[in-house]
Amino acid sequence: MALKRIILEMGTGNDLHGGDYTKAALRAVQDALHHSSLSFIRTLGLDIHKMQVEVTIGVQRPDQVDIEAVRKSLPYGVVTAKAVKGGLDVPEEGRHDRAVIASAAIAVRFDLP
Numbered sequence: 887m888a889l890k891r892i893i894l895e896m897g898t899g900n901d902l903h904g905g906d907y908t909k910a911a912l913r914a915v916q917d918a919l920h921h922s923s924l925s926f927i928r929t930l931g932l933d934i935h936k937m938q939v940e941v942t943i944g945v946q947r948p949d950q951v952d953i954e955a956v957r958k959s960l961p962y963g964v965v966t967a968k969a970v971k972g973g974l975d976v977p978e979e980g981r982h983d984r985a986v987i988a989s990a991a992i993a994v995r996f997d998l999p
Contacts, residue, residue, distance in 0.1 A: 889938060889995040895922045897990045905984045907950040911943045911969065914990035915959050924994070937994050939963040944972020944989040951988075963994070 897920075899913025927934055939960050943951055948969035957967040976985040 888997065890998045891993050891995050892998075893922060893924065893992075893994045895919070895992045897921065897992075899988050899990065901986045903983055903985070905975070905986050907945045907947055907969075907986055907988065908952040908955055910973070910986040910988035911945060911951045911956050911990065912959055914943065914988040915941060915956060915992065918990045918992045919960075922992075927996075932996055934962040935964075937963040937996055939965040940993040940995070941965065941967040942991045942993075943967065943969040944991075945969060945986065946971065946973055946975045960992075 895918045897914045897916070897918030899910045899915070899917055901909040927937070941956060941960065943956060945951060948971055951969040953967050953969060957965045973989050974987040976987065978984060
């Protein structure tokens, strides 16, 4: 048996004021989750607790994402998460504020023949 990716879902999230990278990341993860329904997992009799879930978050300042909070936001599976350079910061002119836009990619894998 080998781990096989069965779904890849993407999402975007933002924090319009305050520049909170974790808040934007969590919203991106929720956006991705709300775009997917994995009903075939139950149909095939697969154990949702055994699925491998890999989350990648793209933001301009990856070191400012609370990876543990992102990991814990996923409801099932063995979850790993990482933050990488990506996303977008949009500064507000004349102020010390910025909108943070995060991207999320969630890959789900199962050990299948």
